[in-house]
Amino acid sequence: MEFKKNILCIGAGYVGGPTMAVIAMKCPEYKVNVVDINNEKIKQWNSDQLPIFEPGLDEVVQKCRGKNLFFSTEIEKGIREADIIFVSVNTPTKTFGEGTGMASDLQYWEKTAHQIVEHANGDKTIVEKSTLPVRTAEAMERILKANDKGFHFEVVSNPEFLAEGTAIRDLLDSDRVLVGSHKTERGMAAAREIVNIYKHWLSDDKIITTNLWSSELSKLVANAFLAQRISSINSISALCEKTDADITEISYAVGADSRIGNKFLNPSVGFGGSCFKKDILNLVYIARSYHLNEVADYWHQVIKMNDFQKDRFVRQIVKEMFSTVANKKIVLFGFAFKANTGDTRESPAIDITKKLLEERAQVIITDPQALDNARMDLKNYDGLVTYEPNPYRAAESADAIAIITEWNEYKLLDYQKIYAAMKKPAFIFDGRNILNHEELYKIGFNVYPLGKTQLSHFK
Numbered sequence: 001m002e003f004k005k006n007i008l009c010i011g012a013g014y015v016g017g018p019t020m021a022v023i024a025m026k027c028p029e030y031k032v033n034v035v036d037i038n039n040e041k042i043k044q045w046n047s048d049q050l051p052i053f054e055p056g057l058d059e060v061v062q063k064c065r066g067k068n069l070f071f072s073t074e075i076e077k078g079i080r081e082a083d084i085i086f087v088s089v090n091t092p093t094k095t096f097g098e099g100t101g102m103a104s105d106l107q108y109w110e111k112t113a114h115q116i117v118e119h120a121n122g123d124k125t126i127v128e129k130s131t132l133p134v135r136t137a138e139a140m141e142r143i144l145k146a147n148d149k150g151f152h153f154e155v156v157s158n159p160e161f162l163a164e165g166t167a168i169r170d171l172l173d174s175d176r177v178l179v180g181s182h183k184t185e186r187g188m189a190a191a192r193e194i195v196n197i198y199k200h201w202l203s204d205d206k207i208i209t210t211n212l213w214s215s216e217l218s219k220l221v222a223n224a225f226l227a228q229r230i231s232s233i234n235s236i237s238a239l240c241e242k243t244d245a246d247i248t249e250i251s252y253a254v255g256a257d258s259r260i261g262n263k264f265l266n267p268s269v270g271f272g273g274s275c276f277k278k279d280i281l282n283l284v285y286i287a288r289s290y291h292l293n294e295v296a297d298y299w300h301q302v303i304k305m306n307d308f309q310k311d312r313f314v315r316q317i318v319k320e321m322f323s324t325v326a327n328k329k330i331v332l333f334g335f336a337f338k339a340n341t342g343d344t345r346e347s348p349a350i351d352i353t354k355k356l357l358e359e360r361a362q363v364i365i366t367d368p369q370a371l372d373n374a375r376m377d378l379k380n381y382d383g384l385v386t387y388e389p390n391p392y393r394a395a396e397s398a399d400a401i402a403i404i405t406e407w408n409e410y411k412l413l414d415y416q417k418i419y420a421a422m423k424k425p426a427f428i429f430d431g432r433n434i435l436n437h438e439e440l441y442k443i444g445f446n447v448y449p450l451g452k453t454q455l456s457h458f459k
Contacts, residue, residue, distance in 0.1 A: 012071060076119045180214055268348075
């Protein structure tokens, strides 16, 4: 079959895989190649057991794979054949040198830019899909233009705004798609190429075009604003527990204000995932590099509040369990950073587990999708943590349950059965406020929600 265009995505992770699968489904006249250096990951993309769990992803991949959607490790070949190259490689926070702990590590991105120059056989449109610091495109352009082949590479920014657990829905019914380019003839032509992809299924009002730098910065700012809302409501949950106010009532009242809205106002043990912390620290680093220290301090406080909430949750567990959890079995219900994903990157569960282990607790972890990743995250704690996929077995002889991830399954469990199998007194610390606390109290549990009055039998 002859395809109208060849699209390549370098990077088969949480962004590249789902995004390209949806593009392939909606643009059957385009050939979509997804490449990655990780051979095992590519094998999984070509199997019935995909490397990531995302509702709806299996169906999309199965519909297109082998027709106009292909996964391989042939990066050089993909570059040669492509008209449009999406770059979706990892850009983690630096762990060394200047900017350690805040700036983005761009070594994988830079290597990809050099690969494109080396193997390209004609003009290409290069699309930044990875989350990158503002003005990264300028550095990419320098690498791409430093070629002696006479080819032209036009860089376009197209940041992702996907939420894990709803990525396919977010792609099919996006709030917006952002395409940034230079306001030159070639730049705007390249932007139209990308816009035309999304116009296959999105209306014109959902597609926003901006200059290159606005597009790059918008992703960091959007994630910073979302994380700020979580940290803001979490800070109020601590105040509610001191004043007997109810965080659920406050969230509802505040969210009813149309100027504020009700999203991201549910208290929790803290935000996680690959984006929020990394992007905020990147924003902090950029602000400091321009000597905007007050701006940097303001956004850094969002991270500090997130760390405070995790610390506070563990301190409450220790305090309420008679000031010691040594040799007590604490079961974590959930390890993924949010429901409907197996992703554990920056999950609050990681720090909570480590802090409980420091207190000499026996930690049991259960999660429907994230146990393999949990084992990798806690590989230095082999023998100290138990992994059990069945929540009923995990809770046997346990002293306490801590709800870490808002999996719907945990709302539907038989807590009478769980209570009967636990040691007494039995504790539940609801780090997501997803359970019926009054019912749990009637069963016999001592219940400790976030930002609400505790229900204890010790009064």
